Amino acid sequence: MSARTEAHPPAAARFLDDGAHAAWHDAALWNVRDRRDKAAASVPDWERLREQATRIKQHTLAHLPDYLEQFERAARAAGATVHWAKDPEEFRVLVHGLLKQHGVTSVAKSKSMLTEECALNPYLEAQGIEVVDTDLGERVVQLNQEHPSHIVLPAIHLNKQQIGRIFEKNLGTAPGNDSAEELTEAARQDLRARYLHAQAGITGVNFAVAETGTLVVCTNEANADLGMTVPKLHIACMGLEKLVPRFEDLAVFTRLLARSGTGQAITAYTSHVTGPAPGSELHIVLLDNGRSALLARDRFRNALKCIRCGACMNTCPVFRRSGGHSYNHVIPGPIGSVLAPNVAFEQTETLPFASSLCGSCTEVCPVKIDLHKQLLYWREELAKEGRVPLSKQLGAHVFTFVATRPWLFKLGGRMMRLSLRITPRALVYGPWNAWGKRRELPVPPKRSYLDGGRP
Amino acid sequence: MSSRDTILKALREAAPGGVEAPAMYTPDAPAADLLESFEFRLKACGGELAVLRSVEELAPLLSARWPDLAERSVYSTNPAAVPTSLPEAAFTDTAALQHLDLAIVDGCECVAENAAVWVPAGAVPHRSLLYLAEHLVLIVRRDALLPTMHEAYARLAQRGDTSGYFIAGPSKTSDIAQCLVIGAQGPRSCLVCMVGDA
Numbered sequence: 001m002s003a004r005t006e007a008h009p010p011a012a013a014r015f016l017d018d019g020a021h022a023a024w025h026d027a028a029l030w031n032v033r034d035r036r037d038k039a040a041a042s043v044p045d046w047e048r049l050r051e052q053a054t055r056i057k058q059h060t061l062a063h064l065p066d067y068l069e070q071f072e073r074a075a076r077a078a079g080a081t082v083h084w085a086k087d088p089e090e091f092r093v094l095v096h097g098l099l100k101q102h103g104v105t106s107v108a109k110s111k112s113m114l115t116e117e118c119a120l121n122p123y124l125e126a127q128g129i130e131v132v133d134t135d136l137g138e139r140v141v142q143l144n145q146e147h148p149s150h151i152v153l154p155a156i157h158l159n160k161q162q163i164g165r166i167f168e169k170n171l172g173t174a175p176g177n178d179s180a181e182e183l184t185e186a187a188r189q190d191l192r193a194r195y196l197h198a199q200a201g202i203t204g205v206n207f208a209v210a211e212t213g214t215l216v217v218c219t220n221e222a223n224a225d226l227g228m229t230v231p232k233l234h235i236a237c238m239g240l241e242k243l244v245p246r247f248e249d250l251a252v253f254t255r256l257l258a259r260s261g262t263g264q265a266i267t268a269y270t271s272h273v274t275g276p277a278p279g280s281e282l283h284i285v286l287l288d289n290g291r292s293a294l295l296a297r298d299r300f301r302n303a304l305k306c307i308r309c310g311a312c313m314n315t316c317p318v319f320r321r322s323g324g325h326s327y328n329h330v331i332p333g334p335i336g337s338v339l340a341p342n343v344a345f346e347q348t349e350t351l352p353f354a355s356s357l358c359g360s361c362t363e364v365c366p367v368k369i370d371l372h373k374q375l376l377y378w379r380e381e382l383a384k385e386g387r388v389p390l391s392k393q394l395g396a397h398v399f400t401f402v403a404t405r406p407w408l409f410k411l412g413g414r415m416m417r418l419s420l421r422i423t424p425r426a427l428v429y430g431p432w433n434a435w436g437k438r439r440e441l442p443v444p445p446k447r448s449y450l451d452g453g454r455p
Numbered sequence: 456m457s458s459r460d461t462i463l464k465a466l467r468e469a470a471p472g473g474v475e476a477p478a479m480y481t482p483d484a485p486a487a488d489l490l491e492s493f494e495f496r497l498k499a500c501g502g503e504l505a506v507l508r509s510v511e512e513l514a515p516l517l518s519a520r521w522p523d524l525a526e527r528s529v530y531s532t533n534p535a536a537v538p539t540s541l542p543e544a545a546f547t548d549t550a551a552l553q554h555l556d557l558a559i560v561d562g563c564e565c566v567a568e569n570a571a572v573w574v575p576a577g578a579v580p581h582r583s584l585l586y587l588a589e590h591l592v593l594i595v596r597r598d599a600l601l602p603t604m605h606e607a608y609a610r611l612a613q614r615g616d617t618s619g620y621f622i623a624g625p626s627k628t629s630d631i632a633q634c635l636v637i638g639a640q641g642p643r644s645c646l647v648c649m650v651g652d653a
Contacts, residue, residue, distance in 0.1 A: 028633050043568070045483040055477040062474040065466040084459040136639060137630035153630065160632040180634035188640050192587075196549055212617045222586045222626040222641025229583035230549045240462070245476060247612045251604035252480055254621070255568075262629075265496050265569035266604075269586075269641070270621040277582050279547075288462045296469035 005328060008350040012322035016438060021159065026320040028156065033314040035263025036364065042265070043255065053252050054368040057305035060210075060243050061295060067210040067243050068286070074213030078275030080282040088118035091287050095120060095202070095235060096127055098283055102233050104129060104199040108191075110217070110224035111135040112204025113151050113308060114237045114287055117330045120202075131202075132194045134223040136187055143170045149324030151331060152261050152310035157323050191223070201227030205238035205284075206307070207253055211246050214274040215284065218257060218267040225269050232280045236273070240291045241304040253307060256366035261309035290343040299377045303338050305367040312361035312371055318354050327351060334361035338374040341381070349387045352378035410450065417444040485602040489567040490649075493600060496570035500624030501637045502645040510536045510594065510650050513559075517592065520646075521557070530584055531559040533594055546580035549587070558588035558642075562595040562622075564607040565649070569623055572647060573607060576618040585620065591642040593622065597651045 016022050040046045060067055072082045083098075085091035099107065107124065109115065109131055121131045121142075133142040137154035141147060144166050148154030155163065164178035171186050195201075203224045207216040215236050217224045228234040244250065250272075258264040276282035295301055313319045313333030324332035329340040329348055334355060340348035352375045355361075361371040382388050402408050420428065421444060429436040456464070485492065494504045505516055513536040518524050529540045537559050545551035560579060562572040572593045576582055585591065601607050611617065626641030637643065 031633070044486070048483075049480070052477055052480045055474075059474045059476045062471050064470050065463050068463065068466070084457070084462055086458045086461060090458060134640070135630070136628045140630065153633075155630055156633070158632070160634070163631050180631040181636050183631055184628060184636040184639060188638070191640055192553065196553060209617075214617045220626065221628050221639035223639070225586045225620070226583065226640060229581070229586060240466070246479075247617060248479060248605070248608045251608040255604050264500065266566075266571050266621065266623050268500060268622065268624050268626055270571065270623075272576075272617060272619055272621075274617040277576065286462075288465070292462060292465035292469050295466060298471075301471075 005344075005347040008322070008326055008328070008354045011326035011328060012318075012354070015323040015326050016321065019438075022321060022323075024159065025156065025323060029314045029320045032153075032262060033311070033364070036260055036311055036314065037263075039259035039263040039265065043259070049252060049255060050366055050368050053256055053366055054305060056244055056249050056252060057367055060245055061241070061301060061304055064240065064243070064295065067245060068240060070210040071208055071213055071243055074209075074211065075275070075284055076213070078213045080213065080275050080284050083283060083285045085285060085287050085289075087289050088287075091118045091237075091285060091289070092120055092123040094285060095237070096124060096129070098233075098235060099124070099129055099200055100127075102200065102281075104233065106130040106132070106194070106198045107200045107202055108132050108134050108195050108198040108227040108231065109202040110204065110219065110227045111138055111154070112202065112237050113148075113331060114204055114239055115202065116147065117289065118287070132191070132198065134191055134194075134221075134227055135219070136184065136221060136223075139187060139191065140166060143167075147325070147330070149332065150310060150313055151308050152313075157325060192226070195226045195230040198227070198231050200233040200235060201229075201231045202235045202237065203228050205236050205242050206257065207244055207250060208238055208242045208284075209245075209247050209250065210243050212274055214247065214272050216250060216254070217271045217273070218254070218269065219271075220264075220268045222269050225271055228271070228273065229277065233283070234273070234276065234280065235283045235285060237285045237287065239287055239289075241306075257307055257309050260311040260364065260366040294339075294342045297342070300338065300342065300374055302369045303335065303342075303374060305369050306335050306339075307367055309366055311364040311366065315360045315364050317356060317358065317360070322354070327354065334371045334375065335369070338369075338371060338378060341378050345381075345385075346387070349382055352376075352382060353392070410448070413448050413450075417446070417448070420444045480605060482603045482605050485567065487567075489600050489602060490597075490653075492567040493565060493570055496568065497624060497647060500570055501627055502570060502624035502647060505646060505648045506597075507648055507650045513537060513592075513594065513648055516648070517557075517559075524557075527556040528554055529557045529559065530555055530579075530588070532561045532578055533559060536594070546584075549581070549583055552581060552584050552587045555584055555588045557590050557592065558584050559592040559594065560585065562593040562647075563599055563616075564610055565595050565600045565647070566602075566604055566607050566621070567600060568603045570647075571604070571607075571621040571623040573611065573616075574620045574622055575616055576620070578619075585622070586626075586641040588642055590644045590646075591622070591625070592646045592648060594648045594650060597649050597653050600649070600653070
C-alpha cells in the first residue's frame with residue numbers, strides 16, 4: 001500500500017475546482033449507471049440472479065479454505081503452478097522471482113487491481129523490468145504517471161484533449177489530435193508490437209473455479225487475451241476471494257458482471273484458462289493481504305463478495321462529484337471505502353464518511369453487498385477508537401440532544417425556516433456553511449413536513 | 456510454516472462454515488425469438504450476423520466482403536469452406552501471426568441473450584491467432600443457439616470443455632472519454648455465420 005493518505009474532503013474540493021470537468025465526470029458516470037439499469041431490466045430474472053450470486057458467494061466464503069485447496073489441486077492437475085503470498089511484499093518478491101527465473105525483461109500486464117494494491121509496477125521497474133499496462137485506460141494513466149481513478153474506467157478523470165496531449169508526448173501523435181479513433185489506433189499499433197516483444201503476460205482474474213481450477217478473465221479490448229497467449233509465460237494474480245465452487249456457477253456471474261459494470265450484455269472476451277497452453281507455463285499467485293482478516297469480521301465479511309464491476313462507483317453521488325483519486329485508495333468509491341479501513345484503518349478514516357448513506361450502491365450491487373450499512377458500521381468502529389473529528393462528534397451530540405426533544409426540534413426547524421428567509425445571502429453562504437458551497441440551498445417551505453407542509 | 460499454511464490456518468479460524476450451497480440456477484424462459492435476440496445483441500456489440508443454408512455459401516460471402524481475399528493472409532479451421540493461405544510453420548509463430556488478416560474459426564455454443572460464441576482453446580493451433588487476426592469470422596451451427604449462459608455452461612460442464620473463449624463481437628474500448636471505438640487491440644470486425652437449421 002502506497003502512502004497516499006490525503007483525506008477525502010480536501011481532495012474532493014480540488015476535483016470540484018474545475019466545475020465544467022466535474023460536471024462532465026458526473027454526467028458520464030450517470031450515463032453508465034443508466035446503461036446498467038437498461039441492461040438489468042432486459043433480464044427478467046435479474047433480482048433472482050443477484051440473490052443466487054450473493055448466496056453462492058456466501059457459501060464459498062463460509063468454506064473458503066476448503067475451496068482454495070480444491071482449486072489448488074484442480075489447477076495443479078491441469079498443469080498450472082500455484083503460489084501463495086501473505087502480503088504485498090511477498091507477492092512482489094514472488095512475481096519478480098518468477099520473471100527473473102525465466103529471464104524476462106519486458107512484461108505485458110492487463111488490468112489487475114491486485115497488482116495496483118501491491119504496487120507491483122514500481123517494484124519491477126526498480127529491478128530493471130519493463131512493465132507495459134495494456135488496457136487502454138491503464139496505459140493512458142501509466143504514460144501520465146498516475147493511478148487509475150476507477151476500477152473499470154481507469155482514465156475517466158481525463159478528457160480527450162488531455163489524453164491527446166499525453167499521446168503526443170509519448171506516442172508521437174500529431175499535436176492537437178484528440179480523435180478517440182485515431183488515439184486508439186495509435187495505442188493499438190504501439191501495444192501490438194509490445195506483446196511480441198514481451199516474454200511474459202501478467203493478468204488479473206475475474207473468477208476462479210474450485211471444481212476445475214479454471215481462471216476466467218474478462219476484457220473488451222482483447223488485451224488480456226493477447227498478453228496471456230502471445231508470450232510463453234502467463235502469471236495470473238488473484239485475491240483469495242475470487243473463487244466460485246462449480247464451473248456452471250460462472251453463468252450467474254458472467255451474466256451479472258458486464259451488465260452491472262458498463263451495461264453491456266457481456267464483455268467482448270470472456271476467456272477460460274484451465275492449465276497452460278501447449279508449450280507455455282501458467283503460474284497462479286494467490287494473495288491474502290488482509291482478506292483472511294476481513295473474513296473473520298462478521299459485519300464486514302460481505303465485502304469479500306465483490307466482483308469489481310464498479311456499479312457502486314457509477315451510481316454514487318459522492319464518487320461522481322469527487323472523482324476516484326480523491327479517495328486516495330487503490331479501490332475508490334463505496335466498495336473501496338469499506339475495504340480500505342480493513343487494511344489501513346488509520347490512514348483512511350475519512351472514507352466511511354464519503355457517503356450520504358443513500359443506499360444506491362447497495363441497490364445496484366450485483367452480489368448484494370450491504371454497502372451503505374457497512375459504511376455506517378465503519379463509522380461506528382472509528383468512533384469507538386476515538387478517530388472521529390471533534391466537529392463531527394459535536395454535531396452528533398447536538399443532533400441527539402435536539403432530536404430527542406420534540407419541542408426543541410420543532411422550534412429549531414421554525415427558527416431555521418425563518419432565519420434562512422431573512423438572513424442576508426452573504427451570511428448564509430459564508431465559508432462556515434459547508435452545505436452552501438458550490439450549490440444553492442433549497443427554498444425553505446413556509447410550514448414544516450410535520451405541520452402538514454408536504455410538497 | 457509456509458505462507459500457504461499460514462493463510463489456510465487463518466482462513467480456517469475465520470471461515471464461519473455451515474452455509475449450504477444454493478441449488479443450480481434455472482433461468483426464466485426467454486421472451487424473444489432466439490435468433491432475433493442473438494442478432495440484436497450481436498449488432499449492439501459491433502458484430503454482424505450472416506445466416507447461411509450451408510457452409511458452401513461462405514466463400515462467396517467472404518469474397519464479396521473482401522474482394523482481395525485471395526491475396527490476404529487467412530487461417531481457416533474449415534478448409535472445405537475457405538482454405539488457409541498461411542504456411543503451416545506460421546501457425547505457432549506469433550511474429551508471423553501478427554500479420555494475419557483473417558481468422559475463420561468454428562465456434563460451438565451461441566448465446567442468444569448476449570451474442571457470445573464459445574470457441575474451444577483447442578480449435579486453433581495457437582490461441583493468440585484469435586486475437587492477432589485483424590478480422591474474425593466465426594462459423595456456428597444454428598442448432599447450437601441457446602437462450603442464456605446457463606444452458607451454455609451446462610453443456611460445457613457436461614463435456615468437460617473448460618478451456619476456451621466466449622467471444623461477443625469485435626474488440627472495442629471506450630477508455631478515451633467514453634467514446635466507443637471498435638477495433639481496440641484485437642480483431643476490428645467479427646462476423647458470425649450461422650449455418651443450417653434450428
